[in-house]
Amino acid sequence: MTGPFGFSWGTFAALLVVAGTVLLAIVWAIVTATRDDDDKGGGDE
Amino acid sequence: MSNMAVYTTVLTAYIVVLVAMGIWMGRRTRNAEDFYIGGRQIGPWVTAFSFVAAYFSSVVIIGGGAFGYRFGMSTLWVAASNVLIGCTLAWIVLGRRLWEFTKRLDTMTIPGFIGKRYGSREAEIFSAVIIFVFMIVYNVSVLVGMGRIMEGLMGIPYTTAVIVAGLIILIYVSIGGYLAVVWTSFVQAWIMLFGLFLLAFATLSRVGGLTAANIQLAAIDPGLVTTPGVWGWSGLMSYALIVSLGVWGMPQLLVRFYSMKSTRVLRLGVVLATLGGAMAILPYMTGAISRILLPTLEHPDLAIPKLAQLVLNPWGGAIFMAGVMAAGMSTFASVLIIVSGAITRDLRGNQEERKGKKRRPQSDRRDVMIGRVASLAAGLISLAIAYRPPGLVLVITAFAWAVIASACLWPVVLGVYWKRANSAGVFSSMIAGTVVALGWMIAGKPFGIHGFIPGVFISLVVLIVVSFMTPPPDAALISRAWGEGEV
Numbered sequence: 001m002t003g004p005f006g007f008s009w010g011t012f013a014a015l016l017v018v019a020g021t022v023l024l025a026i027v028w029a030i031v032t033a034t035r036d037d038d039d040k041g042g043g044d045e
Numbered sequence: 046m047s048n049m050a051v052y053t054t055v056l057t058a059y060i061v062v063l064v065a066m067g068i069w070m071g072r073r074t075r076n077a078e079d080f081y082i083g084g085r086q087i088g089p090w091v092t093a094f095s096f097v098a099a100y101f102s103s104v105v106i107i108g109g110g111a112f113g114y115r116f117g118m119s120t121l122w123v124a125a126s127n128v129l130i131g132c133t134l135a136w137i138v139l140g141r142r143l144w145e146f147t148k149r150l151d152t153m154t155i156p157g158f159i160g161k162r163y164g165s166r167e168a169e170i171f172s173a174v175i176i177f178v179f180m181i182v183y184n185v186s187v188l189v190g191m192g193r194i195m196e197g198l199m200g201i202p203y204t205t206a207v208i209v210a211g212l213i214i215l216i217y218v219s220i221g222g223y224l225a226v227v228w229t230s231f232v233q234a235w236i237m238l239f240g241l242f243l244l245a246f247a248t249l250s251r252v253g254g255l256t257a258a259n260i261q262l263a264a265i266d267p268g269l270v271t272t273p274g275v276w277g278w279s280g281l282m283s284y285a286l287i288v289s290l291g292v293w294g295m296p297q298l299l300v301r302f303y304s305m306k307s308t309r310v311l312r313l314g315v316v317l318a319t320l321g322g323a324m325a326i327l328p329y330m331t332g333a334i335s336r337i338l339l340p341t342l343e344h345p346d347l348a349i350p351k352l353a354q355l356v357l358n359p360w361g362g363a364i365f366m367a368g369v370m371a372a373g374m375s376t377f378a379s380v381l382i383i384v385s386g387a388i389t390r391d392l393r394g395n396q397e398e399r400k401g402k403k404r405r406p407q408s409d410r411r412d413v414m415i416g417r418v419a420s421l422a423a424g425l426i427s428l429a430i431a432y433r434p435p436g437l438v439l440v441i442t443a444f445a446w447a448v449i450a451s452a453c454l455w456p457v458v459l460g461v462y463w464k465r466a467n468s469a470g471v472f473s474s475m476i477a478g479t480v481v482a483l484g485w486m487i488a489g490k491p492f493g494i495h496g497f498i499p500g501v502f503i504s505l506v507v508l509i510v511v512s513f514m515t516p517p518p519d520a521a522l523i524s525r526a527w528g529e530g531e532v
Contacts, residue, residue, distance in 0.1 A: 005255040005256045005259060006255065006256040006257075006258070006259025006260050006263070006270065007118060007259055007270060008118075008270055008271040008272060010119075010271060010272035011118045011119055011121055011122075011270060011271060011272045011274075013272075014121040014122045014124065014125040014272070015121065015125070015326070017125040017128075017129055018124070018125050018128050018129075018323050018326060021125075021128045021129045021132075021133050021319055021323075022128075022316075022319050022320060022323065024129075024133055024319075025133045025136075025315045025316045025318075025319035025320075026316055028133075028137055028315060029311075029312040029313065029315055029316050032311065032312055033312050036309070
């Protein structure tokens with residue numbers, strides 16, 4: 001069965017993983033910033 | 046203006062900028078910490094994009110394109126694992142801890158970290174030797190990639206191309222050290238990204254878009270658009286893991302974490318590195334599509350250079366070539382600094398520190414000079430081997446990464462997460478991982494599995510088992526590494 005853009009679904013899933021990873025990075029950055037602000041930590045600057 | 050004149054103009058302008066940056070940064074390099082880790086003063090943009098540039102060398106562009114050509118769209122999974130495991134998770138899992146540990150232990154190389162974290166000079170020397178030997182092997186593959194692209198696009202002999210590229214890098218690395226490496230890598234990452242987008246856009250336009258490309262590929266062989274397709278699971282999984290999980294043991298990438306000016310760099314850095322890393326999709330995809338436009342290539346490594354020649358005009362081709370050169374140069378330069386550090390810091394050792402003496406200014410100057418000479422020597426050895434290339438670009442890379450990761454990956458990861466990991470465990474793990482990885486590859490990769498997989502697996506098992514069977518590490522050593530008792 002063919003997925004979007006003529007990819008097989010198994011191959012298209014690789015592109016979804018990339019998109020999901022970008023989302024993960026953004027969420028982690030926000031969570032870390034919030035936690036560091038609460039802790040007043042995060043390394044010396 | 047002839048094609049050759051266009052290529053020469055673009056390349057010359059690019060090289061002048063790099064050498065100027067090397068000389069400029071050389072003036073800011075005053076001591077060994079500046080030379081090897083930029084004085085721990087690097088911000089998020091430069092850290093992230095120099096990470097991406099060092100990660101995605103000419104190997105990924107030329108070698109990844111070649112794999113795309115041979116195995117089709119399933120290679121997009123290699124790109125996905127590059128982004129998820131090689132970029133994002135590496136930053137999240139290792140970034141903060143490595144920065145903190147190397148700062149507390151006052152070390153600026155991976156062997157140095159291993160030596161101090163585990164209190165083992167043997168482990169430090171062993172990892173430095175492995176890094177020295179196999180990083181040079183890796184550098185050979187990077188040079189071969191650059192030579193192939195200049196040969197394919199400019200029509201100049203491969204050997205001339207390799208010598209020109211190698212000598213330029215040697216000049217700016219030996220003068221400017223790590224600061225030159227990260228700043229040139231930052232610039233190179235943008236040139237590389239632009240070049241890859243240019244090629245992908247021109248290629249897709251030529252074949253009528255992505256859907257049309259997939260339909261045409263499926264007509265050649267349905268296995269070129271499915272996963273695992275013509276490659277098969279063992280080959281796909283092996284390579285995906287080598288070039289993604291392998292990052293976790295690669296000193297030229299890990300150094301980016303402990304050269305940051307603070308752990309706050311990680312927040313923006315992880316997003317930028319992930320976005321930059323996502324470009325790994327492009328060479329695999331364009332390599333796969335090149336099968337439609339270049340169905341009878343004699344050597345898969347020529348897929349991307351020939352494709353660029355076919356679909357880009359001379360100016361576009363010249364910019365793309367600068368991009369691939371940028372990718373190769375940034376990686377080669379990063380590796381040279383690491384190899385130099387392995388010789389001067391880890392194998393030679395810090396004589397004064399060992400004798401308990403206070404460092405003197407002339408020692409700093411001497412260390413920087415020795416670092417420059419060592420990076421020059423390592424580069425010349427790589428050049429000599431690359432003169433007669435021993436195999437496919439990505440195959441050489443995978444070989445070198447497999448051995449380095451088998452020796453260094455778990456000692457680094459468990460070194461910052463598991464207090465019970467001790468010197469006996471880490472030393473036996475390094476030897477077992479190296480022997481198994483090498484042995485597996487010499488045996489011809491049984492079951493189609495690359496030596497990386499058994500090497501890294503055995504290394505993990507041995508480290509855990511031997512650490513449990515032997516006395517725990519010294520409490521003072523652990524306190525210092527974990528920063529316990531600090532105010």
